Amino acid sequence: MVNSSVKLPHLPYRPAPRTWKKNLKIAKFFLKKDIRYVPTPLNIVERMLDLARVENDDFLIDLGSGDGRIPIQAARRGARARGIEIDPCLARRGEYQAIHEQLSHLVDFYVQDLFEAN
DSSP states (O other): OOOOSSOOOOOOSSOOOOOHHHHHHHHHHHHHOOSOOOOOOHHHHHHHHHHHTOOTTOEEEEETOTTSHHHHHHHHTTOEEEEEESOHHHHHHHHHHHHHTTOTTTEEEEEOOTTTOO
C-alpha cells in the first residue's frame, strides 16, 4: 500500500461550518499536492545512477526528490547533489538522512515547486 505524502486533517463527525475563504484556502493546499510520493526502491536508484554514470565530479539535481534517496545515493558516490521538493516534511527527512550518513556537505535540499525552480 502506498502512503500519500499529504496528511489529511482529522475531521469530527459533523465538521464545524467554515467560511468560503477558509474552504478555498484548504482546497488550494490540496490541489498543490496533485502528485503522490512513491519511494523508488534502492536497487532501482543504484541502477539509475549506474546508467547515468554518476561520478565524483558530477552535480546531480533531483526534481521532486521526495525523501532524498537519489541525491543521497549520488553523494555516496562522491557527487554533489541537490534535491528540490515541494513537501517540507519530505525535504526535512532527506536533510536528516544526509546528516545521519555524514553527507550533508555534498547534499542540499530546497523546499520549492519544481516548476518554479531555477
